[in-house]
Amino acid sequence: MPLAGPPARTQPWRFEELEPGQEFTTAEVFDAAALDRFALLSGDHSPLHADGQAAMGLGFPGRVVYGFHALALLSRIVGTFFQNAICVSVEADFTAPAFCGDRIQVAAEVVKIQRAMRSVTLKVRMLRGDDVVVRGKLTTRFLP
Amino acid sequence: MIQTLNAIFRDVFDDPDLNVTETTSSLDIPDWDSVAQVKLVLAIEEEFGVEFTTDEVAAFKCVGDFVRALEARRASG
Numbered sequence: 001m002p003l004a005g006p007p008a009r010t011q012p013w014r015f016e017e018l019e020p021g022q023e024f025t026t027a028e029v030f031d032a033a034a035l036d037r038f039a040l041l042s043g044d045h046s047p048l049h050a051d052g053q054a055a056m057g058l059g060f061p062g063r064v065v066y067g068f069h070a071l072a073l074l075s076r077i078v079g080t081f082f083q084n085a086i087c088v089s090v091e092a093d094f095t096a097p098a099f100c101g102d103r104i105q106v107a108a109e110v111v112k113i114q115r116a117m118r119s120v121t122l123k124v125r126m127l128r129g130d131d132v133v134v135r136g137k138l139t140t141r142f143l144p
Numbered sequence: 145m146i147q148t149l150n151a152i153f154r155d156v157f158d159d160p161d162l163n164v165t166e167t168t169s170s171l172d173i174p175d176w177d178s179v180a181q182v183k184l185v186l187a188i189e190e191e192f193g194v195e196f197t198t199d200e201v202a203a204f205k206c207v208g209d210f211v212r213a214l215e216a217r218r219a220s221g
Binding site: 088089112114115116117119121141 | 179181182183185186189190195196197198202
């Protein structure tokens with residue numbers, strides 16, 4: 001299922017420009033080098049993520065992508081598309097695994113805007129092909 | 145209304161034993177910081193189907209402030 005991207009522009013969106021229904025997307029291929037980098041960053045060297053043979057021994061087709069690595073794409077969404085916004089909270093369900101070499105596509109749809117607090121809530125889904133691997137909610141707050 | 149607010153506070157602060165009253169404030173709940181305030185406002189708005197104004201949000205210092213704002217909404221129809 002192709003995801004609609006945000007309108008083409010180079011400048012990040014200001015709070016006043018956002019409205020419910022707008023969707024922001026990004027994508028990333030999680031190859032072996034990326035998983036290795038996240039292992040070093042996180043200190044998580046679980047064989048499930050770090051060792052393809054071990055992962056296959058557990059019934060997976062290869063190294064499992066770190067869920068928290070995938071969630072890092074939400075930081076890209078906020079930092080790339082929104083002007084002076086900070087993350088307030090993230091809720092995420094890891095609904096299916098993704099594997100080394102997979103391309104994960106992220107869509108974040110504006111579902112609520114709280115003008116008094118300059119807060120924007122986004123419904124998040126991450127797709128591996130047609131499979132939803134993460135679904136959740138991201139709340140941001142725009143600085144005055 | 146206070147029971148509904150109490151359920152929201154229990155959920156936001158992940159404390160099933162929390163019992164708030166109208167005088168409960170951030171002095172009574174150490175985790176009641178600016179992030180929790182955002183989550184409280186969003187959760188209360190969703191539950192009661194309202195959107196608070198900037199003035200209302202600025203005045204929210206205790207549970208009773210939420211109660212009074214919601215009652216004012218009801219009174220104004």
